[in-house]
Amino acid sequence: MAWLVLLGALLCMLRVGLGTPDSESFLPPAPHNCPYKCVCAADLLSCAGLGLQDVPAVLPAAAADLDLSHNALQSLRPGWLAPLSRLRNLRLGHNELAALGHGVFTNASGLRLLDLSSNALRALGRHDLDGLGALETLLLFNNRLAHLDEHAFHGVSTLSCLYLGYNELASFSFDHLHGLGVTHLHTLDLSFNRLGRISVPQLAALPAFLKNGLYLHNNPLPCDCRLYHLLQRWHQRGLSAVRDFAREYMCLAFKVSASRVRFFEHSRVFENCSAAPARGLERPEEQLHLQVGRSLRLHCNTSVPAVHTVWVSPQHELIVAPGSRDGSIVVLADGSLAIDNVQERHAGVFVCLATGPRLHHNQTHEYNVSVHFPRQEPEAFNTGFTTLLGCAVGLVLVLLYLFAPPCRGCCRCCCRCCRRPRAPSPLQELSAQSSVFSPTPPDALSRKASVHKHVVFLEPGRRGLNGRVQLAVAEDFDLCNRVGLRLKAGSESASSTSSEGLMMT
Structure with missing residues (x-):
């Protein structure tokens, strides 16, 4: 018992010497240079809502x-962004x-997204966006921008999405969007502004990939x-920017805010508009149809030779010499585009x-390429x-008809089956009972009402059709002996019975 007491005392002394671990000692140390109350996680720094x-x-530089x-x-x-050399996304919204x-x-050369x-x-001044050479998305909506x-935007050469909605812009010039510096731009939001003046020729001169996102x-x-x-033509072509918000496209019939009408719902305002002045605004794209695996070459047709030529693919990739990133599209020395193996x-x-x-202004040329698989023709072996x-089956049937006629016993059996007496129908019994009060013989009524008719003579009508055969049926007609066929004619058509034809049913 004494050695157990001694062992317990030693364990208590050891526990006191080592000390009890505090819960705070297990917390990770704060990241280096992390601001107070901010959250730093790896390469993420969040100081929102403070x-x-x-x-x-x-x-932190990371x-x-x-x-x-x-x-x-x-x-x-x-x-202020000089320490952040790795910065890619900067969110400054709601300030x-x-x-x-x-x-x-100036120190944000690698920035991709800027939220203002x-x-x-x-x-927005001329040099406010200097240093954003790699910027792709710029959010400027819900401000008070009037100028x-x-x-x-000349310094943001790689800009693809520009959001200027919910501002106070009364006019917007598309001249700076025609340069090669903004060929990546495919989304331009100018909604919910005060645009009362807009250049229609500038709108029509925009490339197709930007019209779809304007x-x-x-x-x-x-x-x-x-x-x-x-706008009607853009709507008919199915451009999503017009089609998805068709009901929200409005115009002022007079210079009064209360005279707003919808473009696509009040056509009476545009009844006297002639389409002739608008025909030359847009140059329609060329339609090309190709099969998978064929080669394609597109020429950039301009009024005069161009110094610089670039292409934009359907995936909004800017293609310059020598070609696309995957190597399937090549830009030749004369500026034309070539594809050796066309795919979907x-x-x-x-x-x-x-x-x-x-060139008086930058010119664009558009090609709408449709790719489809070749149709598979039926094999000649299957048709032959x-x-x-079919010829073999037809020959066999002809031989059977010539050398294997039907037996007489089968015909006799068929005739005997036809001669079997049938039970009188209720309609026949009714006609037999009513023969007492009718001058017409009951057998004639039963023959007219019978459902087992084989020969019918037609009489369309008596008035104006003298000499026609009345309706008569021979129920006792023998299929094997057709000589004994009796014909019945009315008093007015007895003379023409022999001249009328016989109809078999």
């Missing part, structure tokens, strides 16, 4: 996704930013005939964009085999 009025002074949304930021200092300023994004939505921006510098709904557009016919993925609209000093089999 009521921040300024950007934290120290930011951050690739920075979220500063839902705060009270009013300004951004130049060069109080009224302006950006020069040099705010739901702020208080009133204008955009014409060169504001949102103009919920704007006080003018009820212009050319604009009406242009090559179906869609190919757009050529050409530019040069002798079927014909041969």
Whole structure:
């Protein structure tokens, strides 16, 4: 017993010497340079919803996704993104930013997404977006933008999605969108603005991939005939930006906000519009139909030779020399596009964009390529085999008819079956009972009402048809002995009985 007490004392002393582990000692250490109250997880830094009025002074260099949304930021200092060389996504939505300023994004060369939505921006300057050479998505919706510098987007050469909806833009120029710097752009949202002036020729000159993603709904557009016919054509072609929001495309019949009408529901406003002025606005794309495995070559036809030529694939890939990323599409020295082995993925609209000093403006040329599999023709062997089999069967039937006539016993059996007496029908019994009160013989009524008729003489009518045979049926007609056929004629048609034909039923 003493040694057990000694062992317990030693264990207690050992436990006291080592100490009890605290729960906080198991928590991982805070990441290096993580701002107070922010969440840092690997390359993610989230400081959303903390009521921040300024950007934290120290930011971790490993951050690739920075979220500063839902705060009270009013300004951004130049060069504040210098430590974040790996930054790819920056979210600044739902703040109080009224302006950006020069040099705010000079150190964000790798940024792909920039969210500036739901702020208080009133204008976008010429150098506000400098340094965003790799930007692909720019969210500027739900601001107070009323002015955009014409060169504001010239530095974002890879921009593909631009959202400017829910602002106060009264006009928008598409001139800066014609350059080769924005050939990636396939989504342009201008909805819910104040666009009252818009250039219809500029709209018609846009490439097809941008027309499909150009949102103009919920704007006080003018009820212009050319604009009406242009939107009608886009709707008929099935462009999703027009088709999906057809009811929200409105125009002002007069210069009063209360005179808004829907483009596609109030055609009376455009009854006197002639389609002639709108025919030359859009150059229709060429329709090409190819089979899988064939070769294809597309030429960028322009009025004069172009200096630079690029193509845009149906998958919105910008194709320049030497060709596409997968190598299936090649751009030749003269600017034409070649595909040696056409596949289903090559179906869609190919757009050529050409530019040069002798061209008045950048020109586009569109090809709508349809790819289908070749039709399989039936094999000649199957057709010949079927014909041969049919001839053989026909020959066998002819031989059976010539050399194997039916036996007489079969015919006699058939005739005996026909001569079997049948039970009188209720209609025959009724006609027999009524023969007492009718001058017509009962056997005639029963013969007319019988369902086993074999020979019928037709009499269409007595009035005006003198000399026709009345309806008469011979129930006792013998199928094996057709000589004993008796004919019955009325008093008015007795003279013409022998001249009428016999109808077999």
